[in-house]
Amino acid sequence: MANVLRHLPELEGMELGYIQGLMKNMDDDQASLFAQVYRARRKDSQMILILTLLGFFGFAGLHRFILGQIGLGILYILTVGLCFIGTIVDLVNYKSLAYEYNVKMAHETLAMLSSTMPGMGEDTSNS
């Protein structure tokens, strides 16, 4: 059982709880490797917030591109963030957007590491 705060102290809130749940079955070596790879892949929610704010200056939807939702990004650019309504909704919602992306990245990281290191991240399919 590795402590998430030792390896990824910058996490907070729901993401902290989720990653702690993933780290339950790792020892410290596996957890530090996981933390390195995951830190390189995760997106900070503040960056999402700033990119969303750029939507008020005409560059709407950059956060959707960064989060890998290309179709929605194109839709936002064409309609100036759905007439600014989409931009405002995403301003309220930026934390869950980042959280959703980070959970996806955590599972990708886990899958990648477990294919190279057997015994890593077993019994996490239920979470």
Add this chain to the structure above:
Amino acid sequence: MYGYYAIKNWKVLKNRNEGTFRHWHPFRTSASMKAITNRLSQFPLELIFWIGSIVAILTIDPSVSNHFTLCPLENLGFDWCPGCGLGRSMNLLARGEFQASWSMHPLAMLAYVVIFSRIWNLIKNLKTTHNYG
């Protein structure tokens, strides 16, 4: 304001006797606040937004010439932007008028595909990401 009062009280209590410190914790007041913000963060705001936008698209009437618009650009007096007519085009497509829809805005089908795939993803995420551990 209340936070300041709590901290002041906490110092007084701490100086008087340490025993009450355990029962009267200064940060306990934030527990209910935390519950509220937690529930807010789990509330699927984006899902409701997209479903509401689809409903709004389906209820507009594309044939009105001087239509009501939420678009701030048009209300400011700009008469063209790359998304102009997309909502009406999506509405026409839902009615089955493909020719009129294409001439209003050619990307209506793409918008439908994108929004519905996003709604599908959000519904899938409701199950997987909101109960961890």
